[in-house]
Amino acid sequence: MAGGSVGELGEFGLIDEIIRDLPMTRGVVLGAGDDCAVFSAEGNVAVSTDTMVADRHWKDTWSSPRDVGRKAVAAAVADLEAVGARPIGLVISLAVPTTLAADWVRDFAAGVRQECERAGAGLLGGDTTAAPTAVVTVTVFGDLQGRDPVTRAGARPGDVVALKGRLGWAEAGRAVLNRGFRSPAAVVNAHRVPEPPYGAGAAAARAGASAMIDVSDGLLADLGHVARASGVTIQLQTSHFDIAEPQRAVAGAIGRRDPLGFILTGGDDHALTATFAAGGVPDGWRVIGHVEAGEPIVLVDGAVWEGPQGWDHFSGGRG
Ligand SMILES: [Mg+2]
Structure with a gap:
């Protein structure tokens, strides 16, 4: 169904739009669509979360919904990079007004998928709810590949x-x-x-x-x-x-x-x-x-x- 509002699409329709055609990524045992996602990991897992709010972190007059989806993923994965991890996957919480055009969510989801592919991250699942203004939270899980995390605290004189x-x-x-x-x-x-x-x-x-x-x-x-x-x-x-x-x-x-x-x-x-x-x-x-x-x-x-x-x-x- 093209067009319509988020309210007409409903929560389950909204989730279907976001999680359809998801590629399975390495380490993911159970992907989106069940009560939990499951991934396997050996050793330490890095976790980070990042929230973006409409009109504060993006403006709809400046950025397309696809841009917003890509930026939300990129900003979250960058925090994994900063400790030396590679992404396993991420979960997304999306709160949007029921009056928002469903096409906004479709384009947003396309942006999320595009950037997940660039970053090498799987989309593991998420949650949607209605809210007065759009809020996107991306939580990423990363594989440290057996290394210790690189922290902010290790710089030494002479470096x-x-x-x-x-x-x-x-x-x-x-x-x-x-x-x-x-x-x-x-x-x-x-x-x-x-x-x-x-x-x-x-x-x-x-x-x-x-x-x-x-x-x-x-x-x-x-x-x-x-x-x-x-x-x-x-x-x-x-x-x-x-x-x-x-x-x-x-x-x-x-x-x-x-x-x-x-x-x-x-x-x-x-x-x-x-x-x-x-x-x-x-x-x-x-x-x-x-x-x-x-x-x-x-x-x-x-x-x-x-x-x-x-x-x-x-x-x-x-x-
Ligand atoms: Mg950071």
Whole structure:
């Protein structure tokens, strides 16, 4: 049945739309459609959950339902990458208004399936309910493949800080969308759907990463968590950053003095940043700084960054 509202589709119809055509993934013993899903695991399992709320984490005027589904999966899986795990599968809780078009849910589900395939994650099941506003919660389970988790607490003086993935693209996209523009497409698309470097977290763990985090709230904010958990000073060198042409264009167009702000404080790209013993950085990672003994702060070219800090989910805006 095409068209109609979520209320007309009903809860069971809604679930059928989401779980149909699901591929079975390795390790999944019992998939969606029963009271529980079951997967088999050897050793430690990593778990993380991530919630997105309509009009707070996405706007329907900026993002398609497919984008929302893809982003919800990508953001959750990025947290698994950050400890060096590979996804086994995920469960989704979806609360939506009964008046919402059923096609929204169909497109959302298509996005979820698409990103699950990219990430190598199975969709194990979920729950739906009616609510005044749309809320999506994704809970992911990951396989540490016999390794210890890479935490935020392992950075040591003498380590280098390295980056895998993009920084500040989603934030540049948000900045132009916020002003009513739709281009450059590259940054607008980055805001709509992040591209976490799937598999890079496990590769970093195999290479001996001492600490790792995914950049969801901004590089300074997230490396701040590493500095505090590890009890070290992190020094970033801006000459090591790659500022892309669309970011320069956006900074110029919106009258921002320095596109570096996107790189240092922009969230939502879900790049990975990790610390490694010098000489132990895996291929494809960019060295952006180093770790020193000292108070637990992040310095930019030797000084405290004076611009705006990263996103704080409870402050209601940029700090
Ligand atoms: Mg995270």
